[in-house]
Amino acid sequence: MHKVYTNIIQIAGDVITVEADGIGSMEIAQVMTKGGVSLAQVIRIDGRRVSLQVFAGSRGVSTGDQVRFLGHPMRVASGENLLGRIFNGSGEPLDRGPALSENMVDIGGPSVNPVKRIIPRRMIRTNIPMIDVFNSLVESQKLPIFSIAGEPYNALLARIAIQAQVDIIILGGMGLKHDDYLFFRDTLEEAGALSRAIFFIHTAADPTVECLLVPDLSLAVAEQSALAGKRVLVLLTDMTNFCDALKEVSITMEQVPSNRGYPGDLYSQLASRYEKAVDFDTAGSITILAATTMPGDDVTHPVPDNTGYITEGQFYLKNKVIEPFGSLSRLKQQVNGATRDDHRTIMDTMIQLFASYRETLEKQAMGFQMSNWDKKLLRYGGLFESQMMSLEVNISLERALDRGWEILAECFSPEETGIKKALIEKYWPVRKNME
Amino acid sequence: MASERKGRVAAINGNMVAITFDDYVIQNEVAYVACGADRLKAEVIRVRGDKAEAQVYESTTGVKVGDAVTFTDALLSVELGPGLLGQIFDGLQNPLPDLAKECGFFLKRGVYKDPLPDAGQWDFTPSAKAGQKVRAGDKLGTVPEKIFKHAIMAPFDLKGEWEVAEIVGAGRYTLKDVVARLKDANGKLVECRMVQTWPVKVAIKAYAEKFMPTEPLVTKMRLIDSLFPVARGGTYCVPGPFGAGKTVLQQLISRHADVDIVIIAACGERAGEVVETLKTFPELKDPKTGKPLSDRTVIICNTSSMPVAARESSVYTAVTIAEYYRQMGLNVMLLADSTSRWAQAMREMSGRLEEIPGEEAFPAYLESRIASFYERAGVVRLYDGTMGSVTIGGTVSPAGGNFEEPVTQATLKVVGAFHGLSRERSDARRYPAIDPLISWSKYPSIIDVREIAAGHAILRKSHDVGQMMKVIGEEGTSLKDYVDYLKGEFFDFVYLQQNAFDPVDEATSAERQKAVYGFIYKNVLQADFAFTDKEAALHFFHQLRQLFRGWNSAAQDTGEYKKIQDEIQALIETQLKSKKDGERA
Structure with missing residues (x-):
């Protein structure tokens, strides 16, 4: 039944062109080379000329090799059987388990009807004050961690994955270093979370374009689980590698690049993945946390820039802490009004004062005289950094809010904080006033 | 059907298909591509030789060479008639709630429902x-x-x-x-x-005369109404980097702006934001009528993961519906979020057509498309003498937050007001993050011109002194300059900034704006404070700010409002009196 063609007329980059009839757009094919079988996907059809991107790369493909079209778009198995399993970027097992073929679903399926979504309302607690207090993570949120190579973004992702209360964790690794992959596996195993995790791993040693399928595979599986009522957390690391693979293919296809070589549809490509994050009306949810490394620490680089416009906020990981400026959870307002009545006030006040502290630091660096107010700010900034910002801190939201009041009371008088009277009366630590 | 013209798919590249045709084709006519059991809507966008190239408004997965195509003779159109209000459409005027009823959670391709349900009499x-x-x-x-x-x-x-x-x-x-x-x-x-149909890319021109927009349109955002006003029938744009609060700003305006009807075009943005509007509007009361806000709203929603070609048409669908209600003598506001996504949709298609790219690979016709879109705003006199207006506010999402990019620049050329959002302001949690130093408006304000000038002046002065202080330090700054700095910061904190989560502060009526602006102008901006030192000045302004915050949260017709006003007055008088005492001594 499957159509087999042998007339490969062009090989350029990882894209091969074969003459064939009756092939559907986006269809999947197998390319049988001497070195083995690789999956390939149709990306353009012009008359009889069908261009495919070969996921294992075109190296070693001969013009006489067979291309076997499967007659359907890319599919992946889904369901409970995947839990605890590890697959590669083409969906084949990397562990010693059997290949799966139950509940096959098309990847990259249609988008969710906006009217069937609901307003997210459940906070995901992480016990990291910089997240819980200042930028609460919300179920169904899509949020990237912007950082530069060398920052512990994978460690942060793993920590959130373990501490977050979700049913299923799906890790999509793109261009992952082998030791990072082992780190994720071991960390989750130690925490006893591996049995509720599914890995799709593309390592840096694998062919570049193979990572293009990783987000779609991960999200298609996540979607099926969410429809079955599960709360799923998807970790994607590192999305910059995914974008670079897109760039590579589009340049090979001689598309006009828009910005630094990236294709003009980068925004739409990223959006169609990130928008899979969802809270279903009557079923489960998908939350996406992604790592996006910024080449040259430049947030205006096309990848972080387009990402920022799509996602619901971002965390900046800088110097091993979550930087309060620029970091933002757009959905925090949905949940932080219902936690404790001082949550928003503590959040706003502490950040505003911290901004003043940063200004004072600049002044200090330039050798200016420090006023009384400056001195208070310096003291405050130090406490804030060590007791709130440090990623070592692992405390509940309520404890973190209390600590916020303690820090404020230690450094300022109530009116200097600008906090409304009613809250001051309720929360301002009394001990300080009596001294 | 007079002519059932047919064609066949000859090539597929993303969402563009080339079609060989038998008879003739019409530029921009709608065609349907048959893919298995699905009929996919497409629009002819270029004809070359014996091939017509069409953009498909759906995913082309599975489309094959040789698939049948039917041409329709009709340009891409919308249906205009009763039943539009309260509806939620996609970019092709497909009613999303009806789709959800038929297809469940996902948007199934090739399903097109009647935009206006005909069951109703x-x-x-x-x-x-x-x-x-x-x-x-x-x-x-x-x-x-x-x-x-x-x-x-x-x-x-x-x-x-x-x-x-x-x-x-x-x-x-x-x-x-x-x-x-x-x-x-x-x-x-x-x-x-x-009900009548109208092609979306053509402006409705059934009116006697188009006027210059001069009457202020109150949005209840102090920073906008007082300093950078929008006029009825005018246009404005809101460029800003991500995270600066464009969408929150648009949502606030859609709730509070003094217009009859609001059309929201969520174009290529996050679905979550639309959902918020979808779910909250039916529950929010329109302050004017007491009816749900959704009763006067039409939402066109083509979010970022929905097909790109339909994104391009969504802004046209929205503006056509806006013009339709304007024809009834109503004041309509169209909020497009974001026009950059619309421009990117044009760019994607232009790339597939292999057109020669302009700046940043945007097509050469980008500017003229943007200009002709904003030109569909206006205040008009209809043939029967009544006036109607369409006001357009578009957000722009410049790449890298850099306003030099083509979409922002092309937009700035044609709009009447510019509300530039800055990352600096949003990082400092100064919301709305409209930067008063770069924004401008060509429309008249509700506040007296002289008082406005004083406001602008103090903001500039304050900024300059602030910059200077970074170099020469506080001790190198004169007390007078320092007080100006504090005045500017105070003005910013208590008047420009508005707390969107405070039920009173989130919307300030024109009347209250006039009163409070006048108060600040007379008692603070013009006041000649004298302080013994900077510490005392800082302390005074901290106290003043604290009181004003409370004042902003007090509804105008309450005793609380009056009480706090008196407290503020007293605090200022005490300060001025201490100065006189000092002079006497």
Whole structure:
């Protein structure tokens, strides 16, 4: 039944062109080379000329090799059987388990009807004050961690994955270093979370374009689980590698690049993945946390820039802490009004004062005289950094809010904080006033 | 069907297909590509030799060379008639709630529903009489739609004068029923129904005259109304980097702006944001009418993961519906979020057509498309003398937050007001993050010109002193400059900034803005404070700020409002008095 063609007329980059009839757009094919079988996907059809991107790369493909079209778009198995399993970027097992073929679903399926979504309302607690207090993570949120190579973004992702209360964790690794992959596996195993995790791993040693399928595979599986009522957390690391693979293919296809070589549809490509994050009306949810490394620490680089416009906020990981400026959870307002009545006030006040502290630091660096107010700010900034910002801190939201009041009371008088009277009366630590 | 013209798919590249055709094709006509059981909507966008190239408004997965194509003769159009209000459409005017009923959680491709449900009967009351002369857009009658009298108008494409040959009596009719027949001088007859179709990319021009927009449109955002006003029938743009609060700003305006109808075009943005509007609007009360906000809103929603080509058409669909309600003599506001995504959709298609790219690979016609879109705003006098307006506010999402990029620049050329958001302000949690130093407006404000100038001046001065202080330090700054710095910061904190989560502070009426602005102008900006030292000045302004925050949260007609005002007055007087005492001594 499957159509087999042998007339490969062009090989350029990882894209091969074969003459064939009756092939559907986006269809999947197998390319049988001497070195083995690789999956390939149709990306353009012009008359009889069908261009495919070969996921294992075109190296070693001969013009006489067979291309076997499967007659359907890319599919992946889904369901409970995947839990605890590890697959590669083409969906084949990397562990010693059997290949799966139950509940096959098309990847990259249609988008969710906006009217069937609901307003997210459940906070995901992480016990990291910089997240819980200042930028609460919300179920169904899509949020990237912007950082530069060398920052512990994978460690942060793993920590959130373990501490977050979700049913299923799906890790999509793109261009992952082998030791990072082992780190994720071991960390989750130690925490006893591996049995509720599914890995799709593309390592840096694998062919570049193979990572293009990783987000779609991960999200298609996540979607099926969410429809079955599960709360799923998807970790994607590192999305910059995914974008670079897109760039590579589009340049090979001689598309006009828009910005630094990236294709003009980068925004739409990223959006169609990130928008899979969802809270279903009557079923489960998908939350996406992604790592996006910024080449040259430049947030205006096309990848972080387009990402920022799509996602619901971002965390900046800088110097091993979550930087309060620029970091933002757009959905925090949905949940932080219902936690404790001082949550928003503590959040706003502490950040505003911290901004003043940063200004004072600049002044200090330039050798200016420090006023009384400056001195208070310096003291405050130090406490804030060590007791709130440090990623070592692992405390509940309520404890973190209390600590916020303690820090404020230690450094300022109530009116200097600008906090409304009613809250001051309720929360301002009394001990300080009596001294 | 007079002509059932056919074609066949010859090539597929993303959402663009090339089609070989037998007879003829019309540029921009709608065609349907048959893919298995699905019929996918497409629009012809270029014809070359024996091939027509069409953008498909759906995913092309599975489309094969040789698949059949049917051409329709019609340009991409929307249906205009009663029943639009409160609806949620995609970029092609597909009603999303109906789709959800039929297809469940996901948007199934190739399913197109009637935009206006015909099941409903409408109570038609004729206003034109047989024998009366009418022109395009003249009222034939009305039907009640939510809180409005929805006018049924003569077709907008009529040329010259026509005579009403017959018109039905008052009663209940469906959208398909003929309610009137019009006759021209040659005896040619047209049938009028309560619904008419109109091609989205063509502006409706059935009016007598277009005016200069001068009347302020109150949005209840202090920073906008007082310093950078928008006019009824005018245009404005809101560029800003991500995270600066564009969408929150648009949402606030959609709730509070003083207009009859709001059309929201969520174009290529996050679905989550639309959902918030979808779910909250039916529950929020319109302060003017007490009815749910959704009753006066139409939402066009083509979010970022929905097909790109339909994103391009969504802003046109939105503006056409806006023009339609304007024709009834209503004031309409169109909020497009974000026009950059619309421009990117054009860019994607241009790339697939292999057109020669302009700056940042945007097509060369980017500027003219943006200009002609904003030109569809305006305040007009209809043939019957009533006025109607369409105000357009578009957000722009510049790459890298850099306003030098093509979409921002092309937009700035054609709009009447510019509300530039800055990352600095949003990082410092100064919301709305409209930067008063770069923004501008060509429209008149509700506040006196002289007082406005003083406001701008103190902000600039304060900023300059602030910059200077970074270099020479606080001790190198004169006390007078330092006080100006504090005045500017104070003005920013208590007047420009507005707390969107405080029920009172989130919206400030024009009347209150005038009162508070006048108060600040007279008692703070113009006041000649004298302080013993900077510490005392800082302390005074901290206290003042604290009181003002409370004042901003107090509703205007309460005792609380008056009480805090007196407290503020007293605090200022004490300060001024201490100065006089000092002079005397």
